[in-house]
Amino acid sequence: xxxxxxxxxxxxxWFASWKMGQGQARGIIAGGQRMHxxxxxxxxxxxxxxxxxxxxxxxxxxxxxxxxxxxMIVSSLPPERQALDDLFxxxxxxxxxxxxxxxxxxDASDPVIIAAAAELSGWQTTANFMLLALLxxxxxxxxxxxxxxxxxxxxxxxRVERFVMVLLILSSTIAVITTVGIVMSLLYESIEFFxxxxxxxxxxxxxxxxxxxxxxxQVGGSGSFGAIPIFMGTLLISTIALCIAAPxxxxxxxxxAEFSSPRARSIIKPLLEILAGVPTVVYGFFxxxxxxxxxxxxGAQLGIGIDSESALAAGLVMGVMIIPFVSSxxxxxxxxxxxxxxxxxxxxxxxxxxxxxxxxxxxxxxxxVGALLLAASRAIGETMIVVMAAGLTANLTANPxxxxxxxxxxxxxxxxxxxxxDTAKTLSAFALGxxxxxxxxxxxxxxxxxxxxxxxxxx
Amino acid sequence: xxxxxxxxxEKTPRTAIVAxxxxxxxxxxxxxxxxxxDIKQHQVTALxxxxxxxxxxxxxxxxxxxxxxxxxxxxxRILLDGDDIYDRSVDVVQLRARIGMVFQxxxxxxxxxxxxxxxxxxxxxxxxxxxxxxEIVHDSLVRAGLxxxxxDRLNEPGTxxxxxxxxxxxxxxxxxxxxxxxLMDEPCSAxxxxxxxxxxxxxxxxxxxxxxxxVTHSMQQAARVSQRTAFFHLGNLVEFGSTDAIFTAPKDPRxxxxxxxxxx
Ligand SMILES: Nc1ncnc2c1ncn2[C@@H]1O[C@H](COP(=O)(O)OP(=O)(O)O)[C@@H](O)[C@H]1O
Ligand SMILES: [Mg+2]
Numbered sequence: 001x002x003x004x005x006x007x008x009x010x011x012x013x014w015f016a017s018w019k020m021g022q023g024q025a026r027g028i029i030a031g032g033q034r035m036h037x038x039x040x041x042x043x044x045x046x047x048x049x050x051x052x053x054x055x056x057x058x059x060x061x062x063x064x065x066x067x068x069x070x071x072m073i074v075s076s077l078p079p080e081r082q083a084l085d086d087l088f089x090x091x092x093x094x095x096x097x098x099x100x101x102x103x104x105x106x107d108a109s110d111p112v113i114i115a116a117a118a119e120l121s122g123w124q125t126t127a128n129f130m131l132l133a134l135l136x137x138x139x140x141x142x143x144x145x146x147x148x149x150x151x152x153x154x155x156x157x158x159r160v161e162r163f164v165m166v167l168l169i170l171s172s173t174i175a176v177i178t179t180v181g182i183v184m185s186l187l188y189e190s191i192e193f194f195x196x197x198x199x200x201x202x203x204x205x206x207x208x209x210x211x212x213x214x215x216x217x218q219v220g221g222s223g224s225f226g227a228i229p230i231f232m233g234t235l236l237i238s239t240i241a242l243c244i245a246a247p248x249x250x251x252x253x254x255x256x257a258e259f260s261s262p263r264a265r266s267i268i269k270p271l272l273e274i275l276a277g278v279p280t281v282v283y284g285f286f287x288x289x290x291x292x293x294x295x296x297x298x299g300a301q302l303g304i305g306i307d308s309e310s311a312l313a314a315g316l317v318m319g320v321m322i323i324p325f326v327s328s329x330x331x332x333x334x335x336x337x338x339x340x341x342x343x344x345x346x347x348x349x350x351x352x353x354x355x356x357x358x359x360x361x362x363x364x365x366x367x368x369v370g371a372l373l374l375a376a377s378r379a380i381g382e383t384m385i386v387v388m389a390a391g392l393t394a395n396l397t398a399n400p401x402x403x404x405x406x407x408x409x410x411x412x413x414x415x416x417x418x419x420x421x422d423t424a425k426t427l428s429a430f431a432l433g434x435x436x437x438x439x440x441x442x443x444x445x446x447x448x449x450x451x452x453x454x455x456x457x458x459x
Numbered sequence: 460x461x462x463x464x465x466x467x468x469e470k471t472p473r474t475a476i477v478a479x480x481x482x483x484x485x486x487x488x489x490x491x492x493x494x495x496x497d498i499k500q501h502q503v504t505a506l507x508x509x510x511x512x513x514x515x516x517x518x519x520x521x522x523x524x525x526x527x528x529x530x531x532x533x534x535x536r537i538l539l540d541g542d543d544i545y546d547r548s549v550d551v552v553q554l555r556a557r558i559g560m561v562f563q564x565x566x567x568x569x570x571x572x573x574x575x576x577x578x579x580x581x582x583x584x585x586x587x588x589x590x591x592x593x594e595i596v597h598d599s600l601v602r603a604g605l606x607x608x609x610x611d612r613l614n615e616p617g618t619x620x621x622x623x624x625x626x627x628x629x630x631x632x633x634x635x636x637x638x639x640x641x642l643m644d645e646p647c648s649a650x651x652x653x654x655x656x657x658x659x660x661x662x663x664x665x666x667x668x669x670x671x672x673x674v675t676h677s678m679q680q681a682a683r684v685s686q687r688t689a690f691f692h693l694g695n696l697v698e699f700g701s702t703d704a705i706f707t708a709p710k711d712p713r714x715x716x717x718x719x720x721x722x723x
Contacts, residue, residue, distance in 0.1 A: 338566070340562060340564055340566035341568060342527075343524065343560075343566070344568065344629070344632075345568070345578070346524065346555065347522065347524060347555060347559065347633070348555065348556075348559070348560075348579040349551075349552045349553065349554075349555035349556035349579065349583060350552075350578075350579075350582050351552055351582075354582050358578070358582070359568055362570070363568070363569050
């Protein structure tokens with residue numbers, strides 16, 4: 001609540017100080033002097049000086065205020081309560097907070113809680129006033145400083161632009177730091193895992209069964225963590241998907257780029273791209289409830305045993321899902337092949353098909369390969385379809401009619417439900433995630449490099 | 460390579476191509492109005508005129524390149540050795556094999572030099588054996604005056620050559636199909652003066668064996684390489700005659716303004 005008020009106040013200060021700085025600059029200009037920058041730059045500069053320090057203060061405050069107040073509550077408690085262990089102490093603090101905020105509390109008659117809550121409310125009110133005073137003070141100081149700085153020679157534009165640049169850099173840093181953080185945490189947990197299970201066993205082991213006995217008297221294996229079978233499963237399903245998506249995507253791209261009228265293309269292309277926008281869970285139940293039973297029954301008719309969770313079903317549906325990745329990008333690179341090359345070929349008496357086969361596709365090949373790699377990395381990382389339609393048991397096979405499991409499916413099953421984060425079983429999910437990340441990253445980097453190289457050629 | 464029996468007779472050269480009442484529309488816009496023109500065998504015919512006057516359009520009618528443009532329609536007749544190329548019985552693929560084309564911007568395929576030249580012979584099945592194909596490639600590069608420069612790097616990409624070399628590669632590529640006629644659409648407009656001079660020399664050499672139609676916006680070039688010149692203006696063929704006559708004694712005032720630099 002107090003933060004909402006503080007932010008609203010800061011917003012008001014932002015606009016007011018902007019107007020002030022702008023007005024001041026206009027006044028100087030009206031007095032016949034030339035200013036270095038536009039009045040709005042001085043407005044922005046004033047607003048930044050008044051508000052940015054206050055925003056920073058607010059951020060820091062919001063981090064430390066709860067910590068400090070918690071500490072004060074604890075030290076005001078009777079000594080025997082202070083000695084409680086963390087879990088109970090936290091519950092107690094929660095109760096006190098809830099009571100102070102007027103929410104229902106488990107043990108509303110406990111005098112300790114009542115007293116502490118009253119004290120807490122008092123402290124909070126004080127803290128709120130202190131915060132508002134601090135923000136107001138900072139704003140006034142900022143305004144005071146800027147007042148003296150709105151002078152003709154001050155380069156407000158340059159300073160404002162530098163501030164904007166810092167803001168932009170900060171934003172991009174956040175994205176980068178997040179990525180780095182994700183990778184680091186993956187790495188950290190993976191290293192934990194590799195302390196328990198040797199590296200080579202994970203990379204080259206042929207048997208995957210992560211169940212470990214939690215207690216000595218439990219039945220259950222000691223767990224084996226050979227990742228080959230599940231990576232093979234991922235590979236099998238992705239290969240099936242690419243076998244669908246590569247020809248269909250490429251041919252529709254060729255049709256769109258070379259044969260369709262511009263009108264038809266403007267309809268077909270977005271329609272194909274909708275395929276990429278269908279939520280994967282929809283593909284998932286499509287695969288599990290429609291395609292898999294159809295395949296199983298069809299197989300039975302023909303006398304082929306097809307599992308009801310066959311790799312084929314998941315792969316087929318995933319293939320449909322990634323068609324637009326292939327078609328849309330390939331269409332772009334095919335249309336980017338210069339018209340002059342087509343004319344050169346037609347001018348030598350080549351037919352349309354010959355021109356496509358001998359000139360256009362080879363010229364666009366790097367881009368097409370890039371599109372295929374992107375689609376492949378998408379297929380490898382895809383989770384929902386395989387969770388719903390692929391199997392759970394690791395099965396080292398290349399037979400598309402059998403059930404296989406994939407890396408993503410294993411990660412989901414390892415981490416859903418209540419888990420302890422210090423067993424090899426749970427930690428193995430991180431190792432799988434890391435390996436998957438490395439594979440898709442490599443594919444993406446390769447694809448992007450190929451696509452970029454191709455772009456350079458005609459520019 | 461001079462064959463005595465096909466040497467042009469300077470006085471009465473044979474007519475290779477006749478355009479008879481050619482009208483071209485792009486959609487509803489008319490680009491050419493009733494053009495009549497005859498092109499002599501083993502001569503260079505230059506098409507000149509301000510840009511947008513329909514030179515390229517006319518040139519592209521001769522090998523039916525306009526067929527691949529949506530909304531372009533051609534009326535009238537164009538006779539190649541007496542046969543209408545717009546007749547239903549004509550196969551465009553064979554027609555384009557007889558009439559080669561060189562474009563404004565050099566457009567070698569992103570393939571090796573060898574494959575660029577071998578492209579046409581391969582798709583037309585001209586060479587059965589590898590040795591035959593190599594001979595055709597060799598001959599074509601020699602005729603295009605490029606052999607000496609590329610003989611040791613036939614497997615390198617054609618796109619790695621200089622602009623002038625690329626354009627001669629495109630000429631070699633056209634020659635390899637053994638055409639009777641070569642159409643050139645401003646073949647030197649993307650080249651520097653030295654490369655241009657080489658191509659002009661080459662055109663003069665090629666005239667012995669091929670009928671050449673060249674679009675150019677440079678009047679000096681038309682004067683240097685051509686025997687006959689056609690002046691187009693706003694889609695009309697204004698004046699057509701021997702290059703000497705057009706440049707020294709133009710009959711139409713528009714031609715005169717153009718060659719003296721007043722329109723263009
Ligand atoms: N593909 C096309 N679509 C529509 N109009 C065209 C096309 N190509 C050329 N034109 C029009 O036809 C006219 C003649 O063009 P063009 O033959 O290219 O002229 P030139 O080669 O003499 O400069 C121009 O007005 C041009 O705008
Ligand atoms: Mg032109």
